[in-house]
Amino acid sequence: MEDQTFAKKPLSMGQKVERIRVFRGIKQEFLANKLGISQPQVSKIEQQDEIEDSLLNQIAEILGVTPETIKNFDEENLTYHINNQYNFYNTEIKDNATNNFVFNPIEKIAELYERLLNSEREKNELLKNQR
Structure with missing residues (x-):
């Protein structure tokens, strides 16, 4: 049998936002309210590979972290x-x-x-x- 090692796929930017949001105990609804968007839109953001810097800055502020913390999570x-x-x-x-x-x-x-x-x-x- 062939020895297989599984490389962990790096988290997308949206997944990093989701992990930090959950770790901080913040619901999607709260984040959506603060961003002025709907909860399904937050869900879509958390599925994106990349997030534009202006939106990432807003999200980081709401989550109480720096944009670099999200990027390097x-x-x-x-x-x-x-x-x-x-x-x-x-x-x-x-x-x-x-x-x-x-x-x-x-x-x-x-x-x-x-x-x-x-x-x-x-x-x-x-x-x-x-x-």
């Missing part, structure tokens, strides 16, 4: 950063035998998901109170 670097931040700040979670940090990725994913849910709940409450 890399999931592997993000995962590495999250793992290192988690290990650095959670010093009470240690393996006593080696005194090394123990990292459980499933717990971290659950924690991030819970934070995203709480963020969405807070946003919904703020929107309800504005009406």
Whole structure:
């Protein structure tokens, strides 16, 4: 049998926007509202290979990042950063035998998901109170 390695296809600009938007806990509807377009148009933007600079600048501002952050977005670097931040700040979670940090990725994913849910709940409450 032939040994096959699968090269990861680089993310398109739209996919990078989507990943950052989801990571920040922002819904397509919110982004659409801020851009003055419809939610389906945001969905189309997130499927594009390239995004014009003026639109990318607007999206970056709404997402709270720089356009360069979107252009240079890399999931592997993000995962590495999250793992290192988690290990650095959670010093009470240690393996006593080696005194090394123990990292459980499933717990971290659950924690991030819970934070995203709480963020969405807070946003919904703020929107309800504005009406």
